[in-house]
Amino acid sequence: MVEYTRRAFMGFCGAAAAFAGFGGVVKAFDGASETDLLRPPGAQDELRLLASCVKCDRCRSVCHTGVIGVAEVGDGVVRARTPKLNFHRGSCDFCGDCLRVCPTGAIGNFDPDVDKVGVAVVQKDRCLAYYQGCVECERACPFEAVELDDAGHPVVNAERCNGCGVCEEICPALVYRSFAGGARRGIVVVSPSRFAALGTTVVENESEMNAS
Amino acid sequence: MKRDAKLLRTLSALAVVALVCLGLAFHAGTGTPSAWGIYDIAAICPIGAVEVALAAKTVVPPMLIAFAIGVVLVLVFGRAFCAWGCPVPLLRRIFGSGSSREAAKDGAGKRKRLFRSSKLDALDIPNSKRGGAGDSRNWVLGGALLSTAVFGFPVFCLICPVGLTFATIVALWRLFQFNEVALSLVVFPAVLVLELAVLRKWCSQFCPLGALLSLLSRLNRTFRPTTDEGACLRSSKGEPCHRCAEACPEGIDLHDPTASAPLNECTKCHACADACPMHAITFSFLPKSTKEKGASPEAKEKDRMLQ
Numbered sequence: 165m166v167e168y169t170r171r172a173f174m175g176f177c178g179a180a181a182a183f184a185g186f187g188g189v190v191k192a193f194d195g196a197s198e199t200d201l202l203r204p205p206g207a208q209d210e211l212r213l214l215a216s217c218v219k220c221d222r223c224r225s226v227c228h229t230g231v232i233g234v235a236e237v238g239d240g241v242v243r244a245r246t247p248k249l250n251f252h253r254g255s256c257d258f259c260g261d262c263l264r265v266c267p268t269g270a271i272g273n274f275d276p277d278v279d280k281v282g283v284a285v286v287q288k289d290r291c292l293a294y295y296q297g298c299v300e301c302e303r304a305c306p307f308e309a310v311e312l313d314d315a316g317h318p319v320v321n322a323e324r325c326n327g328c329g330v331c332e333e334i335c336p337a338l339v340y341r342s343f344a345g346g347a348r349r350g351i352v353v354v355s356p357s358r359f360a361a362l363g364t365t366v367v368e369n370e371s372e373m374n375a376s
Numbered sequence: 377m378k379r380d381a382k383l384l385r386t387l388s389a390l391a392v393v394a395l396v397c398l399g400l401a402f403h404a405g406t407g408t409p410s411a412w413g414i415y416d417i418a419a420i421c422p423i424g425a426v427e428v429a430l431a432a433k434t435v436v437p438p439m440l441i442a443f444a445i446g447v448v449l450v451l452v453f454g455r456a457f458c459a460w461g462c463p464v465p466l467l468r469r470i471f472g473s474g475s476s477r478e479a480a481k482d483g484a485g486k487r488k489r490l491f492r493s494s495k496l497d498a499l500d501i502p503n504s505k506r507g508g509a510g511d512s513r514n515w516v517l518g519g520a521l522l523s524t525a526v527f528g529f530p531v532f533c534l535i536c537p538v539g540l541t542f543a544t545i546v547a548l549w550r551l552f553q554f555n556e557v558a559l560s561l562v563v564f565p566a567v568l569v570l571e572l573a574v575l576r577k578w579c580s581q582f583c584p585l586g587a588l589l590s591l592l593s594r595l596n597r598t599f600r601p602t603t604d605e606g607a608c609l610r611s612s613k614g615e616p617c618h619r620c621a622e623a624c625p626e627g628i629d630l631h632d633p634t635a636s637a638p639l640n641e642c643t644k645c646h647a648c649a650d651a652c653p654m655h656a657i658t659f660s661f662l663p664k665s666t667k668e669k670g671a672s673p674e675a676k677e678k679d680r681m682l683q
Contacts, residue, residue: 172509175499179512179519187523187531214529215431218410218424219539221546226405234546236558242529244560245543253554267411267418268428269436 194240198357201239202249202282202327204232204262205274208356216270219245223262223271229254231329232262247271249281251329251353256281258328276307282327283359284310284320284351289369290337291350293317301331301351310351318351320365327353381646385459389466396542400549408542409461410533411442419445421538423517423588427530430521447592454596455589459645463541464579467572499581503627503637506590513580513587520584532584537571540564580626593640599659600639601648603630607656623651630657 197211204223207213224232224247231254237244249256258276274281284301292298293316301318302310309324310331318331337350352373354362367373392409399406406412411420420442429435450457459465499512507514520532533539544564550556575582601620609615610631621629621636624647629636649657 169509172515175510175512175515176518179515180522181519183516183519183523183531184526186535187527187529190531190534191527191529211528212432215433216428218421218428218530218533219543220407220411220418220420220424221542222405222407222411222413222418224546225399225403225407228403230403233556234550236547236556236560237563238559241534244534244563245539245546261405264416265405265407265413265418266438267413267420267442268425268439269432269434270428 190242194242198355199240199243200355200358201235201243201246202251202329202353202355204247204249204271205256205258205276205279205281206263206272207247207270208279208281209272212272213246213270214242216268217246218268218270220267221245222265222267223247226261226265227254228259228261229257231256231333249329249353251332252349255329255333256327276326276328280326280356281329282353282355283322283325283365284327284329284331284353285359285362285364285373286318286320286351286366287349287369287373288366291318292337293350298336298350300334300336304330304334306330320351322359322365325365327356329353381650385645386466386469388460389463392461393463393466393545396545397549400546408539408546409457410536410539410542413442413445417445418442419449421585422446422450422592423520423536423585424530424533426521426588427524427532430525431528431530450589450592451595452598454593454599454640454642454644455586456599456644457589458579458586459643462538464537464572464583467537467541467568499577502635503629504635506627506637506641507587507594511587513583513590516582517584517587535567535571536585537568537578537583538585540568544568590641593642594638596640598661599644601628601630601642601644601657601659604654604656604658607654608652609654609656617653619651619653620648620657623647 199210203210203213221234224234231249231251232247233250233253235243235246235248239248247262258274260274263271263273288294293312297316299312299316302312306328307324307326309321309326310318311321313319331351332349332353335349335351354373361375362373395406396408398404406414407418409421410424411418413419416438420439422443425439425443425446428439501510505511523531543560547558547560547564551558551561572578579586603611605611608631609617618629621631625645626641626643627637628639628642628648630648644659646659649655649659
């Protein structure tokens with residue numbers, strides 16, 4: 165019995181050390197509380213999401229617009245399999261289904277008038293309004309957060325915008341003009357932390373959009 | 377008792393995969409075995425729930441309900457998930473990296489080793505000690521929960537073979553549906569192979585989910601294997617028949633409590649019932665009552681016939 169108790173203690177220490185090493189490395193490289201990933205409405209508290217998400221896939225599966233996708237290993241080891249929004253597949257109408265099916269509270273309550281999934285940002289070198297005139301996003305925005313300035317360029321009202329993504333989904337920029345230069349569009353919803361870093365809803369180009 | 381439980385187990389595990397795929401195809405929101413349900417009602421993986429509670433340091437009512445449903449399922453069916461729902465035995469069967477049954481027997485030291493001994497054999501323990509403090513699965517469980525509490529996210533979920541199997545299916549699904557090429561498609565299967573091929577005795581030596589199910593199954597009294605003593609060659613005729621004990625992947629010997637693993641380790645796989653030449657082993661919902669009503673007169677009758 166003594167032998168087993170000592171063996172058990174050593175074994176437990178070994179297992180704990182292995183998990184501590186693994187968890188520590190993952191946490192150190194990848195445990196940031198801020199992310200550029202767009203999360204489902206009510207899942208903006210990144211640390212709470214990382215703590216609570218069991219990667220069950222229910223929110224992604226239940227989403228009727230298909231906007232909820234799945235983060236992959238390239239988004240970070242600890243973030244792999246967590247839900248992320250992709251506005252090329254749909255946009256959010258705040259139906260609340262993802263909140264309803266989440267069994268762990270990783271997705272919380274969300275008020276579309278107050279809370280933000282993210283903020284839409286216009287990228288000048290992609291936006292068609294800067295070349296030939298386009299009013300798609302202004303017409304589509306359900307929250308009247310996109311206005312046109314005197315030159316006919318869309319301007320996002322960051323106060324009103326809650327990041328629903330309808331503008332990005334409907335934006336025809338890369339769909340009609342070019343397939344080169346990646347998957348970005350003329351108007352792109354960025355995460356709240358990315359918006360805080362940008363401080364503006366209009367950027368010149370991709371590098372300004374991604375500047376850290 | 378039909379003798380094709382092995383086929384039924386394979387079909388059952390495939391049915392779990394098929395149900396997940398149905399949920400994927402119809403956007404039903406039913407989920408994966410990590411948490412599975414309809415709308416507000418779900419059963420959550422017990423180790424996932426405990427990890428979340430430790431990491432988030434809060435428990436929301438839906439999770440409490442989902443956890444309670446999961447626990448009730450374990451109380452009724454014991455470790456049946458291990459044999460009937462878990463994709464790991466299925467993967468082993470498909471890719472043939474040595475069945476978990478052989479691995480477990482190997483671990484119990486009851487049979488010739490099928491593979492060359494590895495350093496990990498040091499983790500082998502006598503069957504009777506299974507589920508105790510000397511069981512390496514419990515160390516893994518403890519280490520996983522401790523690190524989860526320290527780092528604030530479910531650490532084991534990142535490498536859980538069940539989760540990774542279904543994550544791979546979801547990633548494949550999205551590859552075909554949206555052309556989404558992801559690093560996950562390489563990393564998830566690689567981790568799976570690492571766990572199941574290198575840690576060959578994953579189920580019997582490492583799996584913390586199995587360890588937690590064993591702990592919860594201590595309260596399980598239903599669907600336990602029971603022997604019709606009148607029919608059993610060993611108890612009725614004294615013949616040295618050990619087929620049920622040899623067949624058991626968990627090291628349970630229904631006739632020798634001192635050498636047997638505790639009965640809460642039973643995964644209800646029915647291998648013992650299939651192996652018994654006299655069909656003497658049954659898995660009834662409540663063994664005692666059925667014995668009093670049915671088996672006892674039957675046993676008497678068999679005794680009479682034998683005389």
